Amino acid sequence: xxxxxxxxxxxxxxxxxxxxxxxxxxxxxxxxxxxxxxxxxxxxxxxxxxxxxxxxxxxxxxxxxxxxxxxxxxxxxxxxxxxxxxxxxxxxxxxxxxxxxxxxxxxxxxxxxxxxxxxxxxxxxxxxxxxxxxxxxxxxxxxxxxxxxxxxxxxxxxxxxxxxxxxxxxxxxxxxxxxxxxxxxxxxxxxxxxxxxxxxxxxxxxxxxxxxxxxxxxxxxxxxxxxxxxxxxxxxxxxxxxxxxxxxxxxxxxxxxxxxxxxxxxxxxxxxxxxxxxxxxxxxxxxxxxxxxxxxxxxxxxxxxxxxxxxxxxxxxxxxxxxxxxxxxxxxxxxxxxxxxxxxxxxxxxxxxxxxxxxxxxxxxxxxxxxxxxxxxxxxxxxxxxxxxxxxxxxxxxxxxxxxxxxxxxxxxxxxxxxxxxxxxxxxxxxxxxxxxxxxxxxxxxxxxxxxxxxxxxxxxxxxxxxxxxxxxxxxxxxxxxxxxxxxxxxxxxxxxxxxxxxxxxxxxxxxxxxxxxxxxxxxxxxxxxxxxxxxxxxxxxxxxxxxxxxxxxxxxxxxxxxxxxxxxxxxxxxxxxxxxxxxxxxxxxxxxxxxxxxxxxxxxxxxxxxxxxxxxxxxxxxxxx
Amino acid sequence: xxxxxxxxxxxxxxxxxxxxxxxxxxxxxxxxxxxxxxxxxxxxxxxxxxxxxxxxxxxxxxxxxxxxxxxxxxxxxxxxxxxxxxxxxxxxxxxxxxxxxxxxxxxxxxxxxxxxxxxxxxxxxxxxxxxxxxxxxxxxxxxxxxxxxxxxxxxxxxxxxxxxxxxxxxxxxxxxxxxxxxxxxxxxxxxxxxxxxxxxxxxxxxxxxxxxxxxxxxxxxxxxxxxxxxxxxxxxxxxxxxxxxxxxxxxxxxxxxxxxxxxxxxxxxxxxxxxxxxxxxxxxxxxxxxxxxxxxxxxxxxxxxxxxxxxxxxxxxxxxxxxxxx
Numbered sequence: 001x002x003x004x005x006x007x008x009x010x011x012x013x014x015x016x017x018x019x020x021x022x023x024x025x026x027x028x029x030x031x032x033x034x035x036x037x038x039x040x041x042x043x044x045x046x047x048x049x050x051x052x053x054x055x056x057x058x059x060x061x062x063x064x065x066x067x068x069x070x071x072x073x074x075x076x077x078x079x080x081x082x083x084x085x086x087x088x089x090x091x092x093x094x095x096x097x098x099x100x101x102x103x104x105x106x107x108x109x110x111x112x113x114x115x116x117x118x119x120x121x122x123x124x125x126x127x128x129x130x131x132x133x134x135x136x137x138x139x140x141x142x143x144x145x146x147x148x149x150x151x152x153x154x155x156x157x158x159x160x161x162x163x164x165x166x167x168x169x170x171x172x173x174x175x176x177x178x179x180x181x182x183x184x185x186x187x188x189x190x191x192x193x194x195x196x197x198x199x200x201x202x203x204x205x206x207x208x209x210x211x212x213x214x215x216x217x218x219x220x221x222x223x224x225x226x227x228x229x230x231x232x233x234x235x236x237x238x239x240x241x242x243x244x245x246x247x248x249x250x251x252x253x254x255x256x257x258x259x260x261x262x263x264x265x266x267x268x269x270x271x272x273x274x275x276x277x278x279x280x281x282x283x284x285x286x287x288x289x290x291x292x293x294x295x296x297x298x299x300x301x302x303x304x305x306x307x308x309x310x311x312x313x314x315x316x317x318x319x320x321x322x323x324x325x326x327x328x329x330x331x332x333x334x335x336x337x338x339x340x341x342x343x344x345x346x347x348x349x350x351x352x353x354x355x356x357x358x359x360x361x362x363x364x365x366x367x368x369x370x371x372x373x374x375x376x377x378x379x380x381x382x383x384x385x386x387x388x389x390x391x392x393x394x395x396x397x398x399x400x401x402x403x404x405x406x407x408x409x410x411x412x413x414x415x416x417x418x419x420x421x422x423x424x425x426x427x428x429x430x431x432x433x434x435x436x437x438x439x440x441x442x443x444x445x446x447x448x449x450x451x452x453x454x455x456x457x458x459x460x461x462x463x464x465x466x467x468x469x470x471x472x473x474x475x476x477x478x479x480x481x482x483x484x485x486x487x488x489x490x491x492x493x494x495x496x497x498x499x500x501x502x503x504x505x506x507x508x509x510x511x512x513x514x515x516x517x518x519x520x521x522x523x524x525x526x527x528x529x530x531x532x533x534x535x536x537x538x539x540x541x542x543x544x545x546x547x548x549x550x551x552x553x554x555x556x557x558x559x560x561x562x563x564x565x566x567x568x569x570x571x572x573x574x575x576x577x578x579x580x581x582x583x584x585x586x587x588x589x590x591x592x593x594x595x596x597x598x599x600x601x602x603x604x605x606x607x608x609x610x611x612x613x614x615x616x617x618x619x620x621x622x623x624x625x626x
Numbered sequence: 627x628x629x630x631x632x633x634x635x636x637x638x639x640x641x642x643x644x645x646x647x648x649x650x651x652x653x654x655x656x657x658x659x660x661x662x663x664x665x666x667x668x669x670x671x672x673x674x675x676x677x678x679x680x681x682x683x684x685x686x687x688x689x690x691x692x693x694x695x696x697x698x699x700x701x702x703x704x705x706x707x708x709x710x711x712x713x714x715x716x717x718x719x720x721x722x723x724x725x726x727x728x729x730x731x732x733x734x735x736x737x738x739x740x741x742x743x744x745x746x747x748x749x750x751x752x753x754x755x756x757x758x759x760x761x762x763x764x765x766x767x768x769x770x771x772x773x774x775x776x777x778x779x780x781x782x783x784x785x786x787x788x789x790x791x792x793x794x795x796x797x798x799x800x801x802x803x804x805x806x807x808x809x810x811x812x813x814x815x816x817x818x819x820x821x822x823x824x825x826x827x828x829x830x831x832x833x834x835x836x837x838x839x840x841x842x843x844x845x846x847x848x849x850x851x852x853x854x855x856x857x858x859x860x861x862x863x864x865x866x867x868x869x870x871x872x873x874x875x876x877x878x879x880x881x882x883x884x885x886x887x888x889x890x891x892x893x894x895x896x897x898x899x900x901x902x903x904x905x906x907x908x909x910x911x912x913x914x915x916x917x918x919x920x921x922x923x924x925x926x927x928x929x930x931x932x933x934x935x936x937x938x939x940x941x942x943x944x945x946x947x948x949x950x951x952x
Contacts, residue, residue, distance in 0.1 A: 057855055061767040083860075090858035102849040106948055107871045117857040152947040168857070383633075 002074040003030040004175050004208040005054065005093075010068035012046075012053045014279065021279035023049040025232035026068070028306075031176065036202070036209040038223035038240075040216060042255075042548040044276040046232040047212045051178045054210070055095055056085045073175065091121040094169035098181035100161035104153040110137075111149035114168045121172045136167035140197060159190035163197070170201055177202070180212045187410040187575060192619040195222055214549065216259055217578075217621035220244055228252045231287025232279060234306065238325035245625045248327040250294045256623070258553035260582035262605065268557045269582070272550035275518045286330065294331060298341030304328045365569045366422075366537055368397040371431035373414070373421045391417040393593035394431065397571075398586075399537065402563065404570040406584035406601075408577060408616070414593040415573045419539045422571070423455050424448060435537065453483035456535040460542035462522035466514040473510025476500070476529045483533045499528040503558060520551035527558065541573045556583060577620045581605060589613050627943065634936045642715065645928040650690070650711035653921045659686035659706070665915040666723060684723055685709060711921075719922035724914050729922050733904060740891030740903030742815055747826035748888055751834060752881060754827055759838030764865055766843060774835070781832025786825075790898045793825045807900040822899045826892070841876050845869040874945045882941045883934035890930055 008028050014021040024046040031037040039047045052058050054070055056077065070077050072092055077085065097103045105113060114133035118124055124132065130149070137145030140163040153161055162182060169177055179198060183191035199222065202209055213219050219226055220240060227237040228249060236249040247253045257270035274291050283289045289300040308324035330336040374388035391414045399405045407415045421428040424440060432439050440451050459465040466475055476496045480487060487495070497507035503524040514522055523543065530538055540559065544552040560583065562568060572583055580587055581601060588598035589612065597610040608614045663677040663686070681687040686706060693704045702708055710720065719729035762774040798806035804821040845851065846869055854868045855861075891905030900906070904923070911919035942949045 055856055057852070086858045086860060088858070089856055095856045097849060097853065099849050103853045105850040105854065105868050105872070107946065108868075116859070120858055154948040165853070168853075 001033065003032050003071075004035075004073060005210070006030040006071040006074075007050075007054065008069045008071070010050065010053055010070065011066040012049050012058055012063060013066045014063045016062065016280055018278075019280045022232050022282060023063075023279045024053060025282075027227075027229070027232070027234045029227050029234060029237065031208045031210060033175075033208060034202070034206050035225065036199075036211055036223045038211040038213060038219040038226045039229050039234075040213055040219045040226055040255075041229035042214055042276050042550060044278070045229040046279070047214075047229050048180055050229070051095065051180050051210065051212055054176075054178065055089060055093060056080075057089070087121070090117050090169075090174075091172045092174055093176045093178065094172065094174040095178040095180065096162065096165045096169050096182050098184050100158050100165055100185070103165055104161055106153055109150055109152055110156075110164050114164070114171055117168055118171050132171060133167070136171045137164070139170075139201065140164070140167045142167075158186055159194065162186065162190075162194055166194070166197065166201070170205065170207070173205055174207060176208045176210060178210045178212070181214070182211075183218065184214070188577065189410065189615060189619040191218070192621070195621075198222075215621065216244075216255060216549075217623050220623045221621045228255070231276070231282045233287055233328060234326075235288065235328045236326065237306070241625070242325055244623055246325070248325065248332065249288075249329050250292045250331075251288050254293065255549060258550045259623075260553070260556060260578045262578075262581035262601075264582055268560065269553035271553040271557060275520055275551055276548070286328075295345045296330060296342045297345060298336065298339065299330060299345075302330070302336070302341075304330045304333065304336075307332055362400040362403055364398055365401045365436065366397075366399040366571075367432075367434040368395060368422055369432045369434070370394045370396065371418065371421055371433065372429045373417050373426065374429045390593045392421060392428075395588075395590070395593075395595045397422075397588055397595070397598075399569050399571055400585070401536075401569055402567040403585040404563065404572055404583050406572040406574060406580040406587040407590055408574060408580055408587060409590035410575060410616075413590045415590050416541055418590070419457065419541050419571060419573050423457055423539060425457070449483070453479075453533040454535050455537045455539075456530040456533065457539040457541060458523070458526050458530055458543045461546055462519055462526055463546070466522060466525060468514055471511050471513055472500075472505075472517070472525050475514075475525060476510070476532050479529055479533050495532055496528075499531045502531060502562065503528045504554075518551075519547055520554055523547065523551075523555055524558070527555075527562075531562065535568070537569045537571070539571045539573065542575070543572075544579065545574065545576060552579075559583070577617065589616065627940075631936070631940065634939065638932050638936065641932055642929065645925065645932075646711060646714055649714070649921060649925050649928075650707050652924075653917055654690050654706050654711070657917070662686065662723070662915070662917050710918075714922070714925045720918055722911070722916050723918045724916045729919055732907065733922070733926070736902055736904050736907050737889045737891075739809060739815075739901050740896065740905060741889050743819055743822050743826070743895060743899075743901055743903065744888040744891065746819065746823045747830075748884070750823065751827045751830050755831060755834030755838050756877070758831070758835045759842055760865060760870070762835065762839050763842035763846065763869075764861070766846070775839070778832040778836045778839075781828070782836070783832075786829045786894060789825045789829045790894070793821060794898070797821055797824075807898065809899075809901045818899070818901070822895050822901065826895060837880065838873075838877065841873045842869060845873045848872075871945070875942070878941050878945060879938055882938040883931070885937060886930035886933045887927075890927060 007030065009026050010024055010028070011022070011026050012024040014023055027046075027050065029037065039050060041047055049058070049063075053065055058065060065078055068078070072088065077088060080088075104110070111130065111133055114136060115126070115129045118129040118132050119126070122129075134145045134149055137148055142148055142160060142163050153164070156164065177198070182198065183194050186194065195218065198209065201207075211219065211223055223240050225238065226240050226243045227234045228243070228251065229235070230251050236243065236247070236252050243252065244256070247256055251272075254270060254272045258272060260269055272291050277283070277290075283300055285301045285303050286292070286299045289295050292299065306326045306328045308326040330342070336342055371392055372390070372394050373392040374390055376385040377387045377389055378384065379386045393414070395418060397405060397407070407418065409415045417426070420426045422433050424433070428441055431441065433441050435451060435455065438451070440448065443451065470478070473496050476499060477492055480492050480495060484492075496510055500507050500509060505521065505524055505528065509517075514525070517525065526543075543559070544555050547555060556579065559570070563570060570583075572580070574580060584601050586598065586600050587604050588595050589604070589610070590596070591612050597604065597608065597613045604613060605617065608617055659681050660677060663680045664672055667676060667680060678687065688704055688706050688709065690706050693701050696704045713720065717730065719733070721727060722729055722732075758774070762771050765771050765774075794806045797803045798821065805818055807818075809815060809818045842865075846865070850872075851864060851868060854864045859868075889904065891901075891903040891907075893905045893909050895901065896903045896905035897909045908920065908923045911923070
């Protein structure tokens with residue numbers, strides 16, 4: 001049977017001022033009818049560019065398909081004229097994107113946007129197209145589709161918008177649906193619903209799905225076969241069970257080990273040093289060389305082809321070998337291994353295991369009692385306050401010295417507002433925050449100053465939370481100047497160097513601007529800024545959620561080690577429950593401004609009492625290789 | 627929506643009063659009635675008696691804010707501020723200093739000549755700018771895009787005076803297509819208006835096209851455009867349907883605020899083409915040191931600007947469904 005999609009040796013390049021960026025560099029795979037094939041890897045590995053190449057939507061004029069073919073139901077499509085390609089887009093292949101909030105046109109109604117696609121590809125009257133659109137809205141489980149049809153996108157939540165995107169993508173009954181990180185920006189419960197919906201409609205329509213994700217657990221639960229991408233190449237490809245049970249490529253192995261989880265609590269996470277290089281800087285040989293823990297002398301110079309084993313014979317990759325476990329690594333090539341350049345380059349040392357500390361019976365550092373934060377709702381000609389939005393509605397928390405309390409919940413539950421109110425970055429409406437025996441809600445201005453340096457925050461987005469016009473050293477020093485006015489210029493400089501060293505950056509990096517750092521390094525600057533003023537309590541507000549898995553592991557390890565070195569206490573605000581399992585001692589589950597359940601991680605994760613906690617835990621995708 | 631309009635009008639009241647006060651300070655305190663009199667009567671051979679006489683004749687012989695020599699309400703009523711500046715609030719501009727003409731009547735008579743030049747310049751200008759901007763945006767990244775941008779920069783760099791004088795020389799003197807300057811009422815106005823309109827459009831095109839190009843390119847980089855393309859829509863539909871309607875939002879801020887000023891006239895155009903509009907009225911008043919007229923026009927400009935801003939906010943609701951003014 002011909003596969004629905006067959007990609008052969010696809011190369012998509014970008015002309016950049018720094019040279020030719022080989023974003024996708026010779027990948028081949030095929031997707032059978034009704035099958036879900038997943039491409040997994042960190043950002044910058046070429047997954048999305050692969051999707052856009054299949055859609056024939058590589059952003060010009062700088063990007064172009066340099067080589068390769070894409071066959072849709074046996075018919076080559078890269079060579080088609082633009083008007084023929086348009087007949088395929090949205091009709092035979094359709095796509096849903098990562099950002100449901102911005103992927104719909106804000107000035108057209110939802111109905112108009114779905115009808116537009118239907119009328120474009122099928123000769124339907126407006127009446128029929130309308131019926132199809134309303135029918136699709138019902139199919140994606142949106143309530144009252146008739147009303148929704150006339151609604152503008154801004155009235156819908158992210159999850160609802162993604163449903164609309166799915167309705168739009170499937171309205172023309174495509175053969176292939178490309179889902180590019182379809183749930184990355186959504187809450188875990190919504191993620192579960194959306195993925196189930198895609199699966200259901202896929203079975204119903206017998207469509208094939210190309211799922212693109214950086215989340216290994218999502219891929220594990222949803223894909224039939226998996227291709228692991230790194231540096232514009234597929235480095236390993238096999239059936240899902242096979243790849244998770246028996247990962248072969250060092251990158252796949254490391255990715256699996258870097259993901260946080262409950263079983264890794266007592267040891268540091270396995271990290272991959274550095275970050276994914278930019279596509280113009282990919283190494284000439286194996287793309288993973290330089291970051292690989294099993295690198296050999298010849299790896300950086302020689303590129304490994306994609307090998308597969310069939311009947312215990314080594315074969316190079318042919319697309320027809322659907323069943324084979326293919327891997328692009330010299331380790332599995334006896335020819336390479338027999339050569340002198342197969343000498344290992346010396347293992348990158350593993351971090352020492354962390355001693356497990358008993359966290360109970362530690363003294364209390366911070367107590368939050370009945371904390372409330374209300375936003376006024378203003379209405380009428382004179383904007384009178386007519387009511388309040390109860391963002392934080394009376395929460396109680398206790399943070400013990402040297403331990404981590406995780407505050408979890410879905411977006412909009414008030415957890416970030418709570419974090420800010422605890423630090424008095426915003427004025428709480430009611431309630432007390434008692435830090436080291438002092439009620440800081442009663443303090444203001446100068447009285448609060450000594451506490452400002454003891455209580456710090458690390459923000460979510462390392463891209464926008466650093467002033468782009470200040471050098472790293474100045475960013476760190478600025479906090480010292482205002483919070484430790486007693487320090488002289490020389491000792492300030494010394495301390496900046498010391499904290500940079502502590503977070504794994506070199507002191508000479510102080511003279512660089514934020515844009516010269518990678519995302520992980522920027523978050524390290526954020527941590528260094530906090531450490532410089534010697535806090536005892538740090539709020540980490542989604543501190544790793546914008547980072548790749550391998551980089552997230554580096555940051556989590558760093559946070560854990562500074563916690564142990566300095567006896568710091570963390571309030572970890574996050575929606576990612578696997579981080580909670582790994583990092584936290586205690587956890588508080590927040591919903592709609594209130595704490596619904598709290599306790600130690602063991603208690604909550606093994607024996608949740610509240611319905612909401614149970615639902616939240618069930619929604620988390622997990623890799624369970626039996 | 628109605629609530630919003632009412633609230634905006636309420637907000638405008640203190641702003642208008644503030645503008646009135648500032649105008650008074652500018653024209654009666656920074657520049658005193660004595661200065662005015664001296665400038666109008668000529669610097670030489672002016673005795674204090676002559677100045678006092680002129681001031682009494684024109685009603686400038688009173689104190690600015692408080693008249694100590696009066697009793698009761700007269701303390702406030704018999705002042706320059708109350709008699710000369712406050713009436714501006716209900717658009718009573720008084721009489722000019724030099725010829726003693728009724729300023730309000732003059733403005734009413736002249737504003738239509740300004741409008742006859744400004745309205746076609748405005749509409750044709752927007753259409754030309756947006757059309758060219760869309761063509762250039764459609765051709766983005768090509769040599770046509772680059773040459774279009776270069777042409778815009780050149781258009782922007784040349785002074786408006788050059789276009790006016792060059793246009794008058796070429797079309798008026800050499801080709802004799804249009805009269806060099808002048809104006810007539812009724813249908814005969816058309817032949818006098820064409821040249822200033824064409825020159826107005828050309829002199830504004832460089833900046834306009836560049837601005838709209840940037841707006842379109844920004845829209846074309848957005849996620850919903852990618853969605854539209856993924857549906858299989860043609861580039862034309864993507865640009866003219868999906869991008870255009872979104873691009874109208876920033877375009878509106880730029881455009882609607884200037885609508886009230888269509889009556890205000892252009893200083894440069896009107897004086898060079900001898901159009902008897904408000905622009906040339908202002909220039910003449912400045913030349914004649916007629917402060918009553920200048921004060922009236924400065925104040926009128928501020929009021930029109932406030933009206934323009936309210937109109938802009940209201941027009942947002944028409945193009946952007948996300949904006950609900952409550």
